[in-house]
Amino acid sequence: MNKENIVEIHHLQKSFDHGKITALNGIDLEIKKGEFVSIIGPSGSGKSTLLNMIGALDKADTGSIVVSGNDLIHKKDLSEFRSRKIGFIFQLHNLIPNLSVLENVEIPMYEKKMSSSQMRKRALELLEYVGLSDKLKRKPTELSGGERQRVAIARALANEPSIILADEPTGSLDSKTGAMILNRLKDLHEKENVTLIMVTHDMDVASLADRTIRVLDGKIQN
């Protein structure tokens, strides 16, 4: 295995409904540490499934997948891996409605051995980074779509992940707000050297990445 590769996937297969639906049909993919990769492809082609495999949200059927040195096919404690290595950003922000902005950003930190004040301090830093220091006490419903997505970015960064996985992060935003979110992510990638893997439908958005991968029918197109 190449030491520079943070993601190494070989012949990865995944099907649903007892093999009736083949979502991934032999994926081979290598992503370098610090790379910004965009994944495009038609609806139902398997983009989200691939992202979920990298983020250890689901297990593959066959093949191999090694992320940040962890063999995800055989690893037992996947939640621990997610907590240490991965930051997820979804199309819908998925914030917890009864918690404030600040509390939402603290959520991933419960699995770390952090005191409440440490958690708070870190969340404040992150919210400052995404420019929401003035809205700490607001509930998600009291925010705009772009603001919510910025909270989601702050939450994804909470545990200092080495990889950020973003599934259509601008999919539900207007183009101007979307551009702002993308700038945030690109800035993060450039300044912090975080590996960024982003699924998108939008060719313009995809072109911001160092490299674009096309998925079709569960396979990568060259």
Place this chain on the structure above:
Amino acid sequence: MSFFSLIIKNPFRNKTRSALAIVGIAIGIATIVALGIITDGLKASTEETLKAGGADFSIAESNVSDLFFSKIDEEYIARIKEVDGVNDVVGILMAIQRVEDNPYFVLIGIDPAKLSISNIKVTEGRAFAAGDAKEVIIGKVASEKLNKTVGDTITLNREEYKITGIFQTGDLQQDGGAFLSLENVQAIENKNDTVTMLYVKIDNDAQVEEVTAKIEEEYGNDLTTIASLEDLASIDQGLQTIDTASWAISLLAIVIGGIGVINTMIMSVYERTREIGVLKAVGWKDRRILSMILGESIVLTLVAGLVGAIMGIMGIQVLLALGMDSFIAPVYSADVFIRAFAVALSVGLLGGFYPAYRASRLPPTEALRYE
């Protein structure tokens, strides 16, 4: 925010649903608390009646379903006195009479010379005379209720009795009633030569166990000795029934409350499916999700426990205000509240476990796809 604060916050997201669950469980808890307070009061006053003051133990008729129905021939007073180790014996006859607007006024007939063997202190006036003189002493509580004092008269069974004194025992049931001569109560009740119970005082060097054993051996067919509340519980079916009933109600409250909690928590987990997916995506362990949901369920039931305890106490106050104070002497023991909270906790644990387990086992991708 601490994990604990998060757990406390969550159950109040859907206020109506949580409030309904809380009320449901609280009613069960309130019943347990109220019943417990009444039973404890009953036990305390029964114990008081039994061990009245200077007596070492009591004797009642054997095989009666309730102490109140006990009937002993007066002859036994002399016979028991002959038993080795017995120092003194007094027979009392209990009766219930309507007095003014209280239908459950307790009358106790006793030889006034033996008042000291009972726990009675005459705080005002003097004791009543023996024989058929129409004299009576009434308890402090009764005196306040009837607004009568020494020198006034009271009508018992259509006859006027002169109040010669006011007494206090500390037992609500007795303090709400009256003492008069045995002969008078026997006449009122038409129970000549009969008493309800015997109070026995033993010699200083005698042992209660030995004396009771002797009496049981000799007169066991007719009489039973009661030296403790346990002895009483074994002959008094009233107390037994109440005890069984309060256990049955506790069990029922656990089952019904448990089903309510399962239902509430399953709904709550179901609504938060996506959110649980997110928690897994950000790295929460299954165990943390389990503790969160279980914790929420326990928060819910402990709040219900608190509300229920308050409702139970208020219920008792209402009963007292409605005039049941002549036969409810509430005893607020820690035991009752510990039991109520133990029930609340078990309901929370039992009812919360299944939904919490389900939530913790949700596959994250399924949860995130959930609309």
